[in-house]
Amino acid sequence: MEQIITQVVIALQERFPDGEAPPKGIPVGISNRHIHLSTTDAAILFGEGHALTKMKDLKQEGEYAAEETVTLIGPKGVLRGVRVLGPLRGKTQVEISCTDGFTLGINAPVRDSGQTQGAPGISIAGPCGALMLREGVICAARHIHMSPAEAEALRLHDQDRINIESFGPRGVIFKNVLIRVHPKFRLEMHLDVDEANAAGLKNNDPVYLYRPE
Known part of the structure:
Protein backbone atom coordinates (compact mmCIF):
# COMPACT_ATOMS: atom_id res chain seq x y z
CA MET A 1 0.00 0.00 0.00
CA GLU A 2 2.77 2.44 0.88
CA GLN A 3 4.43 1.80 -2.48
CA ILE A 4 1.19 2.58 -4.31
CA ILE A 5 0.73 5.82 -2.38
CA THR A 6 4.33 6.83 -3.09
CA GLN A 7 3.83 6.22 -6.82
CA VAL A 8 0.67 8.32 -6.82
CA VAL A 9 2.40 11.19 -5.01
CA ILE A 10 5.33 11.16 -7.43
CA ALA A 11 2.99 10.98 -10.40
CA LEU A 12 0.90 13.95 -9.34
CA GLN A 13 3.60 16.22 -7.96
CA GLU A 14 6.37 15.82 -10.51
CA ARG A 15 6.71 16.78 -14.13
CA PHE A 16 9.45 15.85 -16.53
CA PRO A 17 11.84 18.70 -17.45
CA ASP A 18 10.81 18.58 -21.11
CA GLY A 19 7.16 19.13 -20.18
CA GLU A 20 5.95 15.63 -20.97
CA ALA A 21 3.41 13.94 -18.70
CA PRO A 22 4.69 11.74 -15.85
CA PRO A 23 4.10 7.98 -16.24
CA LYS A 24 1.29 7.72 -13.66
CA GLY A 25 -1.73 9.86 -12.94
CA ILE A 26 -5.38 9.98 -11.91
CA PRO A 27 -7.48 7.67 -14.11
CA VAL A 28 -10.47 9.22 -15.84
CA GLY A 29 -13.95 7.72 -15.60
CA ILE A 30 -16.39 9.06 -18.20
CA SER A 31 -19.97 9.31 -16.97
CA ALA A 141 -19.77 18.91 -11.76
CA ARG A 142 -16.34 17.42 -12.47
CA HIS A 143 -14.90 15.76 -9.38
CA ILE A 144 -12.31 13.28 -8.11
CA HIS A 145 -13.00 10.34 -5.81
CA MET A 146 -10.22 9.23 -3.49
CA SER A 147 -9.69 7.29 -0.28
CA PRO A 148 -8.48 8.99 2.93
CA ALA A 149 -5.02 7.46 2.42
CA GLU A 150 -4.78 8.83 -1.11
CA ALA A 151 -6.01 12.24 0.04
CA GLU A 152 -3.46 12.34 2.86
CA ALA A 153 -0.65 11.39 0.51
CA LEU A 154 -1.66 14.16 -1.89
CA ARG A 155 -2.22 16.68 0.91
CA LEU A 156 -5.82 17.14 -0.16
CA HIS A 157 -9.04 17.24 1.84
CA ASP A 158 -12.69 16.49 1.24
CA GLN A 159 -14.43 19.42 -0.53
CA ASP A 160 -11.16 20.96 -1.74
CA ARG A 161 -11.25 22.54 -5.20
CA ILE A 162 -8.21 22.03 -7.42
CA ASN A 163 -7.08 22.32 -11.04
CA ILE A 164 -6.29 19.27 -13.16
CA GLU A 165 -4.34 19.06 -16.42
CA SER A 166 -4.67 16.63 -19.31
CA PHE A 167 -2.11 16.15 -22.06
CA GLY A 168 -2.22 15.24 -25.74
CA PRO A 169 -3.40 17.12 -28.87
CA ARG A 170 -6.48 18.46 -27.03
CA GLY A 171 -4.91 18.90 -23.62
CA VAL A 172 -6.79 21.22 -21.26
CA ILE A 173 -6.76 22.50 -17.69
CA PHE A 174 -9.92 21.59 -15.76
CA LYS A 175 -10.64 24.20 -13.08
CA ASN A 176 -12.80 23.94 -9.94
CA VAL A 177 -12.46 20.16 -9.63
CA LEU A 178 -14.13 18.97 -6.42
CA ILE A 179 -12.29 16.51 -4.18
CA ARG A 180 -14.50 13.85 -2.60
CA VAL A 181 -12.95 11.66 0.10
CA HIS A 182 -14.49 8.50 1.59
CA PRO A 183 -13.12 5.14 2.80
CA LYS A 184 -15.01 3.35 0.01
CA PHE A 185 -13.75 5.65 -2.75
CA ARG A 186 -11.03 4.71 -5.22
CA LEU A 187 -8.89 7.23 -7.10
CA GLU A 188 -10.80 8.34 -10.20
CA MET A 189 -11.75 11.62 -11.88
CA HIS A 190 -15.32 11.77 -13.17
CA LEU A 191 -16.08 13.78 -16.30
CA ASP A 192 -19.21 13.77 -18.42
CA VAL A 193 -19.14 12.84 -22.09
CA ASP A 194 -19.01 16.44 -23.32
CA GLU A 195 -15.98 17.28 -21.18
CA ALA A 196 -14.13 14.09 -22.06
CA ASN A 197 -14.72 14.50 -25.80
CA ALA A 198 -13.58 18.15 -25.71
CA ALA A 199 -10.28 17.06 -24.12
CA GLY A 200 -9.87 13.92 -26.24
CA LEU A 201 -9.98 11.66 -23.18
CA LYS A 202 -11.06 8.02 -22.87
CA ASN A 203 -11.84 5.87 -19.83
CA ASN A 204 -8.72 5.22 -17.73
CA ASP A 205 -6.65 7.89 -19.46
CA PRO A 206 -4.45 9.69 -16.89
CA VAL A 207 -4.79 13.31 -15.82
CA TYR A 208 -2.55 15.23 -13.44
CA LEU A 209 -2.55 17.78 -10.65
CA TYR A 210 -1.89 21.12 -12.35
CA ARG A 211 1.18 22.92 -11.14
CA PRO A 212 2.00 26.14 -13.06
CA GLU A 213 5.56 26.42 -14.25
Missing part, protein backbone atom coordinates in the same frame (compact mmCIF):
# COMPACT_ATOMS: atom_id res chain seq x y z
CA ASN A 32 -22.62 8.87 -19.64
CA ARG A 33 -26.20 9.96 -18.90
CA HIS A 34 -27.68 7.93 -16.03
CA ILE A 35 -30.16 8.01 -13.17
CA HIS A 36 -30.05 7.27 -9.45
CA LEU A 37 -33.47 6.18 -8.18
CA SER A 38 -35.18 6.37 -4.81
CA THR A 39 -36.95 3.25 -3.54
CA THR A 40 -40.34 4.90 -4.05
CA ASP A 41 -39.65 5.95 -7.64
CA ALA A 42 -38.10 2.57 -8.52
CA ALA A 43 -41.32 0.87 -7.39
CA ILE A 44 -43.37 3.11 -9.69
CA LEU A 45 -41.14 2.51 -12.70
CA PHE A 46 -40.35 -1.20 -12.26
CA GLY A 47 -43.03 -2.54 -9.93
CA GLU A 48 -43.43 -2.89 -6.18
CA GLY A 49 -40.70 -5.03 -4.63
CA HIS A 50 -38.55 -5.05 -7.77
CA ALA A 51 -34.83 -5.42 -7.03
CA LEU A 52 -32.28 -3.91 -9.40
CA THR A 53 -30.31 -6.46 -11.40
CA LYS A 54 -26.56 -5.82 -11.33
CA MET A 55 -25.00 -5.68 -14.78
CA LYS A 56 -21.46 -4.72 -13.74
CA ASP A 57 -19.63 -3.23 -10.77
CA LEU A 58 -18.32 0.30 -11.05
CA LYS A 59 -14.91 1.35 -9.76
CA GLN A 60 -16.34 2.99 -6.64
CA GLU A 61 -16.99 0.30 -4.02
CA GLY A 62 -20.64 -0.75 -3.72
CA GLU A 63 -21.79 1.11 -6.84
CA TYR A 64 -22.92 -0.70 -9.99
CA ALA A 65 -24.61 -0.30 -13.35
CA ALA A 66 -27.97 -2.08 -13.39
CA GLU A 67 -29.63 -3.94 -16.24
CA GLU A 68 -32.63 -1.64 -15.86
CA THR A 69 -33.03 1.45 -18.03
CA VAL A 70 -35.61 4.25 -18.24
CA THR A 71 -36.80 6.78 -20.81
CA LEU A 72 -36.40 10.51 -20.13
CA ILE A 73 -39.10 12.70 -21.68
CA GLY A 74 -38.39 16.42 -21.98
CA PRO A 75 -40.24 19.36 -23.53
CA LYS A 76 -38.41 18.97 -26.85
CA GLY A 77 -37.15 15.40 -27.02
CA VAL A 78 -36.73 11.92 -25.59
CA LEU A 79 -33.71 9.90 -24.42
CA ARG A 80 -34.25 6.14 -24.31
CA GLY A 81 -32.14 3.49 -22.61
CA VAL A 82 -30.87 5.71 -19.79
CA ARG A 83 -29.00 3.43 -17.39
CA VAL A 84 -30.02 3.06 -13.76
CA LEU A 85 -27.11 3.04 -11.31
CA GLY A 86 -27.39 1.21 -8.01
CA PRO A 87 -27.84 0.94 -5.17
CA LEU A 88 -31.11 2.79 -4.65
CA ARG A 89 -30.85 6.16 -2.91
CA GLY A 90 -33.02 8.33 -0.73
CA LYS A 91 -33.71 10.75 -3.58
CA THR A 92 -33.90 10.41 -7.36
CA GLN A 93 -31.26 12.28 -9.36
CA VAL A 94 -30.83 12.43 -13.15
CA GLU A 95 -27.37 13.21 -14.54
CA ILE A 96 -27.06 14.31 -18.16
CA SER A 97 -24.63 16.25 -20.33
CA CYS A 98 -25.26 19.74 -21.67
CA THR A 99 -25.74 18.19 -25.12
CA ASP A 100 -28.42 15.88 -23.68
CA GLY A 101 -30.07 18.98 -22.26
CA PHE A 102 -30.36 20.47 -25.75
CA THR A 103 -31.99 17.26 -26.97
CA LEU A 104 -34.48 17.19 -24.10
CA GLY A 105 -35.12 20.94 -24.02
CA ILE A 106 -33.91 21.23 -20.43
CA ASN A 107 -31.39 23.72 -19.08
CA ALA A 108 -29.76 21.51 -16.45
CA PRO A 109 -27.42 23.37 -14.07
CA VAL A 110 -23.89 22.20 -13.28
CA ARG A 111 -24.15 20.92 -9.72
CA ASP A 112 -22.31 18.69 -7.26
CA SER A 113 -24.06 15.38 -6.74
CA GLY A 114 -26.96 15.66 -4.30
CA GLN A 115 -27.47 19.39 -4.86
CA THR A 116 -30.71 19.09 -6.79
CA GLN A 117 -32.80 21.81 -5.13
CA GLY A 118 -34.23 24.09 -7.78
CA ALA A 119 -32.90 21.94 -10.64
CA PRO A 120 -35.39 21.23 -13.45
CA GLY A 121 -37.75 18.28 -13.36
CA ILE A 122 -38.50 15.72 -16.05
CA SER A 123 -40.89 12.91 -16.95
CA ILE A 124 -39.48 9.42 -16.49
CA ALA A 125 -40.99 6.26 -17.98
CA GLY A 126 -40.25 2.65 -17.06
CA PRO A 127 -41.76 -0.72 -18.03
CA CYS A 128 -44.38 -0.59 -15.25
CA GLY A 129 -45.21 3.09 -14.93
CA ALA A 130 -44.20 6.71 -15.29
CA LEU A 131 -43.65 9.67 -13.00
CA MET A 132 -42.96 13.38 -13.10
CA LEU A 133 -39.80 14.27 -11.20
CA ARG A 134 -40.37 17.78 -9.83
CA GLU A 135 -36.65 18.58 -9.55
CA GLY A 136 -33.40 16.70 -9.89
CA VAL A 137 -31.91 16.95 -13.41
CA ILE A 138 -28.29 18.15 -13.28
CA CYS A 139 -25.05 18.18 -15.21
CA ALA A 140 -22.70 16.67 -12.62
